[in-house]
Structure formats: C-alpha cells, structure tokens
Amino acid sequence: MATDTALFHSTRSTTRMCTAKQAIRKGIAEDGGLFVTDCLGEERYDITHLAEKSYQEIAQDVLQLLLPDFSTEELAQCVERAYAEQWSDERITPLHQLGSTKDFVLELFHGPTCAFKDVALQMLPQLMSHTREESSADGRNVMILTATSGDTGKAALAGFADVPGTSMITFYPEGKVSRVQELQMTTQVGENVRVCAVRGNFDDAQTGVKQIFTNSELTDSLMNDENTVLSSANSINVGRLVPQVVYYFAAYADLLKRQVITLGDEVEFCVPTGNFGDILAGYYAKMLGLPVKHLVVASNSNNVLFDFLVSGTYNRQRPFHHTVAPSMDILVSSNLERMLYYMCNKDTRLIQMLMNDLQQWGAFEIPEDVLAKIRTLFGCGWANEDQIRQAIADCWKQYQYVIDPHTACGYFVMQHIPHDESVPRVLLSTASPYKFPRVVAEALSLEVEDLDDFHCMDAVSKVTNTKIPAMLRNLENKTPRFTDVIGIEEMPEYVREHAHNIAL
Numbered sequence: 001m002a003t004d005t006a007l008f009h010s011t012r013s014t015t016r017m018c019t020a021k022q023a024i025r026k027g028i029a030e031d032g033g034l035f036v037t038d039c040l041g042e043e044r045y046d047i048t049h050l051a052e053k054s055y056q057e058i059a060q061d062v063l064q065l066l067l068p069d070f071s072t073e074e075l076a077q078c079v080e081r082a083y084a085e086q087w088s089d090e091r092i093t094p095l096h097q098l099g100s101t102k103d104f105v106l107e108l109f110h111g112p113t114c115a116f117k118d119v120a121l122q123m124l125p126q127l128m129s130h131t132r133e134e135s136s137a138d139g140r141n142v143m144i145l146t147a148t149s150g151d152t153g154k155a156a157l158a159g160f161a162d163v164p165g166t167s168m169i170t171f172y173p174e175g176k177v178s179r180v181q182e183l184q185m186t187t188q189v190g191e192n193v194r195v196c197a198v199r200g201n202f203d204d205a206q207t208g209v210k211q212i213f214t215n216s217e218l219t220d221s222l223m224n225d226e227n228t229v230l231s232s233a234n235s236i237n238v239g240r241l242v243p244q245v246v247y248y249f250a251a252y253a254d255l256l257k258r259q260v261i262t263l264g265d266e267v268e269f270c271v272p273t274g275n276f277g278d279i280l281a282g283y284y285a286k287m288l289g290l291p292v293k294h295l296v297v298a299s300n301s302n303n304v305l306f307d308f309l310v311s312g313t314y315n316r317q318r319p320f321h322h323t324v325a326p327s328m329d330i331l332v333s334s335n336l337e338r339m340l341y342y343m344c345n346k347d348t349r350l351i352q353m354l355m356n357d358l359q360q361w362g363a364f365e366i367p368e369d370v371l372a373k374i375r376t377l378f379g380c381g382w383a384n385e386d387q388i389r390q391a392i393a394d395c396w397k398q399y400q401y402v403i404d405p406h407t408a409c410g411y412f413v414m415q416h417i418p419h420d421e422s423v424p425r426v427l428l429s430t431a432s433p434y435k436f437p438r439v440v441a442e443a444l445s446l447e448v449e450d451l452d453d454f455h456c457m458d459a460v461s462k463v464t465n466t467k468i469p470a471m472l473r474n475l476e477n478k479t480p481r482f483t484d485v486i487g488i489e490e491m492p493e494y495v496r497e498h499a500h501n502i503a504l
Ligand SMILES: *Cc1c(COP(=O)(O)O)cnc(C)c1O
Pocket: 115, 116, 117, 151, 235, 272, 273, 274, 275, 276, 277, 278, 279, 327, 328, 406, 430, 431
C-alpha cells in the first residue's frame, strides 16, 4: 500500500485505515461510521481550463483526486462506461437558464431511470468491479442487496445490470410502490439482477435485508460455496458520493462557457435534500477549490435539517410526513455526519458522542462555534405540500419550465430566501417531472382525477409541449420479467438460491 495514497477511516475513529477501493467495497465502517479521508482539500482541482472540458474529462479529474488508488486507466474505463449512450443528453447534466435571470437549473435526470441517483449509480458498479483484484481476500464476487421504497432500487438495478463480478437482488414491499415504479423494476434487463416483492411494508423489507447481512450462517455459506460477499449500494458509500462532486464542477464550467461568470467568481447552489448526499458533494467540491458562496439546503415538511441548521439541535423525534416529494421523506440524514466531521475539525470523539446521542435519545446538539461555522456556508429553507404545488405552477407560469415536486422544494426556497443578486444561482433538479406526473398535472390545474399515471404523463406533455422520456411512457406496454412474491421469512433462502447469478 503506497503511503502517499489518501487513506480512509471512520468518522468515529482513526484506528483502522483503508484504501478508497476497500472503502467502496465495505460501504460502511465497522463501528457504524462513514468513511472519510483527512487529505480532502489538500490537493485542489485546478479550474483554469475547466471551460474547455467535457463532462467525462471533468469526471476523470475529480475521481482521480478523490480516489487516488484507482489507476488512470481504471478510471477512464469507469467513466467511459458510466457516462455513455444510456444518457439521453450528451452533456450528461445540462444547465437550463430560467428566462433571462441569473438563475439556472442543473438537470440531473437524463440517465436511464430519469432521476439524479443515476449519476452516482451508473458509476458505483463500475468502481465496485475494479475493487476486486487487489488482494486474495477481495478476490470474491459482490452481491448487492437492497430494500427499496421505489426509486433507488431501480437506479441501482440499472447500474449493476451485467457488470462483471457483481449480482444484485432488490426487494420491494408488495403493493406499496406506484405502478410506474413497479414496472420500472420488474422489467429491468440483465442476467445478474433479480427483483422480488415481499409481503409487508418498506420497513419490513429493510429489516429483512439488514438481518441477512448479520446472518453469519448465510454469509459464510455464500462465501464458501459461491465465493460471494454481500454489499449494499447505500448513498453513504464513497463510490456514490464522489461521482456527485463532478456535476458541481460541470455546472461551473457551463457558466464559464456562457460567460455568466469569469474564472474565480462565486456561485450559489440550491439543493433538494433528503439524506444529505447530493449537497454534501457540493461541500466536497468547495473543499476541492470550487468557488462556492453558499449551499442552500431545501427540504419538504420533513424539515429536520432546517431546524438543525437554525438551532444546532438535530432532533429526529418528530412526526413523519408522507409528502408529494417522497424521496426526501427522511428523518435521519446519514451523510450529514461527514459534513459535521470536517466542520468540527475532524474530531472523531465528538462525532462518536453526537451519534451515540442520536441513537440513544433521538437527538444531538452541536457546539455553538461549529454551528456558526456551518452557517457561514449553508443556508436552508423548506416547502410544505401546498408550496410545492404552487412552486410547480409558478415556475411554469413565469418561465415555461416544468419541474418535479423535489425540484419544486428548491425552487420555492430560492424564490423566498434573501440573496446577493449579482451571484448566479444553480438549482439542482433531481427528477424528471414525468416521474411524478400526477402531482405535476394537478399543480398545473389539469383534470386528471380519472386518469392513470400514463395518461397523466400525456396530459402534462400536451399542455407543456415537452417530451415524455420513452423509458417511462413505454412501460405501459411492457411485460414484467420478475413476478416473485415471498414472505419476509423466506428472504434468506431466496438470496441463497440466487447467489450464483454473477455476471462474468
Ligand atoms: C434521493 C433523492 C433526493 C435526495 O437526495 P439526497 O442525496 O438523499 O439528499 C432528492 N430528489 C430525488 C428525486 C431523489 O431521488
């Protein structure tokens, strides 16, 4: 192991060090902490020639800085495979100007499942497949298990399909996901992937998966009989975080190209946030030298982050709201732990204490000086259900631009938060409006009460004169490949049965 390689350790202790490859393979540290490196920001990304670079070139540069034990050739192959024809826009994450304002929307939804998780989940499997050769203990195949409430499972399936050395099973709660979401998953192609409905709700499925990870009889037999280890594709994985840093630089490059800014000018980003992954990537970009003035956290009514950034107390003990922006319905924003680590000067003992408090009491409070420091960079706001719908309508009326309910949280916050008019702002758009066609149609005052989701898509398309992504509209006529439905208690056996489905 080269000593000049950035090593990773847990946010909660520094006793065990590992390489980026090992961190990606493990996902989460043994003590429950998140993998971080203390080198972050020591080496900066030289942005002098950013405007001349393609998305893929920027990705290669940023990944090399953050994952130094991958070779240039390995990363080149990963980038080539992750950001290719499966994207419906060759710019990967194009920037859209709102009217003639200095406000822009960064469209992160042109990947194979029409939502922003594709940016990371097209890359993670590629990175994962290169973590294999390093040592004999890591010479095994990786089987990814996920429980999904709808969207992440599909994005992960699309990413892992036919990636060498990997296989994947996604469990989802029977009858608890939308028809579009279910069809998106059950029609997934790839010899190494499977989708299975389980009888129960999302938490049951999630618990079932967690129990499999700690079922040593099963994991031992997978290792011995199938040469396979289990892993997950959580948003806390370093391999999901790092690819998201890229589009902050790509957005800056685009603003340079358009001559909205000149080199070194500051930009503000507004980010619809749930697990704090997407916005954390913006913080990493800033630490790598990107001129970021503010990062604005936009929440829905599950506004635990808003309260935290205002008061310094994180309190998950509160009612849980099912909102029209479901991918942000989260009360424990796992990736926040990484930001806290850097903001409290890498004090692993403090982080461990805070996380103990969270587990034991459901809340923690950070020191005042840390809060003050966080607040110089992070702004915050949130939108309730009516405000989300109103934002979709307003954005359409004002700029003839259709946004989805998650993006709408950010749009609402941008319209209401004070800001310096001379600083350009970029709103990160996390999903195609056609992934949430009913809410969008209703917000635009269309009569869709009697229509199914596909006809809601048609109604939105007709009124706004925008194209429905074929991948979504064509689902209506597709036949599911996967129709298995099992009980929670059958999950371990199901995993054992399908463990040989590894892609070569
Ligand atoms: C996952 C998701 C988010 C939240 O992203 P985090 O990284 O969890 O903050 C926002 N919008 C959509 C559509 C998502 O799928």
